[in-house]
């Protein structure tokens with residue numbers, strides 16, 4: 335009876351892993367545009383599947399060499415699968431320096447395990463458990479660190495829980511095999527591959543792990559969509575839509591300064607140097623403006639060559655001073671275009687509001703006056 339259930343469970347595990355691998359391969363096409371690499375999750379499922387199948391296929395009648403190869407391959411597949419999952423998660427979290435360490439851990443463990451004789455379960459199990467615990471533990475740890483840094487919108491809680499739990503169970507298993515009672519070793523020798531608790535554990539882990547990964551990837555995509563919806567693709571600063579979102583009641587209650595600026599004779603830049611130079615000039619302007627702002631200030635692209643700045647808590651005098659400082663900085667720092675300086679200036683219109691909506695019409699009128707008065711100057715709206 336147990337043997338039949340074991341076989342069914344093993345088949346379910348194989349099916350889940352194969353479906354998950356197929357699903358991740360399919361989804362990786364969607365993530366490609368967003369530089370979201372999902373192949374490692376497909377590979378991770380396939381490798382875990384191979385590891386499980388090899389473990390299930392262990393035969394007591396095999397020769398010592400066959401058993402050695404079988405055991406070794408099964409363990410290396412399972413470890414590579416975990417490394418692949420970790421690689422994928424690090425990619426989603428933007429932690430790019432880790433792949434080499436993951437590779438080194440798997441190759442090191444594989445080499446050490448290759449040196450052990452086939453039936454040597456104790457130290458093989460120990461090495462496997464320690465490496466697996468290290469891989470899953472570092473994944474959970476790094477995810478936790480990324481969560482603490484500004485990536486709080488990402489759903490990393492389930493990842494931390496699932497991989498943390500796997501790391502813990504692997505560490506306990508390694509310790510039990512190396513220094514635990516004799517029954518632990520016996521259980522490993524006889525039950526591995528066919529025991530129902532083990533198969534259930536693998537099945538649940540595989541499903542929960544994939545669900546946690548789906549949660550992480552979806553939250554990453556939602557975060558990306560939010561970012562795209564609120565940022566200007568050319569310059570990377572906020573867009574007009576984002577301004578409303580940032581102009582909260584709290585910010586308005588505290589008062590805020592606003593600067594609307596428009597580049598002078600920008601059409602000539604495009605006409606003389608080409609559209610690429612115009613784009614580079616817009617990026618340059620954003621860099622100069624950003625360098626002169628406080629962390630709490632907001633910079634948004636209001637239109638083609640118009641930018642809007644919001645200075646929370648700033649009085650009209652402070653906003654006028656800030657605008658003058660930015661105007662001078664822009665004038666003093668030309669864009670280097672194909673080795674030659676390309677001089678840029680802008681006209682600024684300044685307003686200050688408290689407990690009231692921003693008066694864009696007044697700011698626009700101020701800009702018009704600054705242009706009419708000769709450009710490259712600051713006026714109060």
Ligand SMILES: Nc1nc2c(ncn2[C@@H]2O[C@H](COP(=O)(O)OP(=O)(O)OP(=O)(O)O)[C@@H](O)[C@H]2O)c(=O)[nH]1
Pocket residue numbers: 568596597598599600601602604608609610611612613616637638639705709
């Ligand atoms: N390269 C580039 N040019 C842009 C972009 N958005 C708007 N422009 C250009 O900005 C120029 C704006 O020109 P105008 O509105 O005539 O104003 P101007 O030449 O700056 O003159 P004044 O504002 O009167 O000083 C147009 O030539 C637009 O094509 C962009 O994203 N990239």
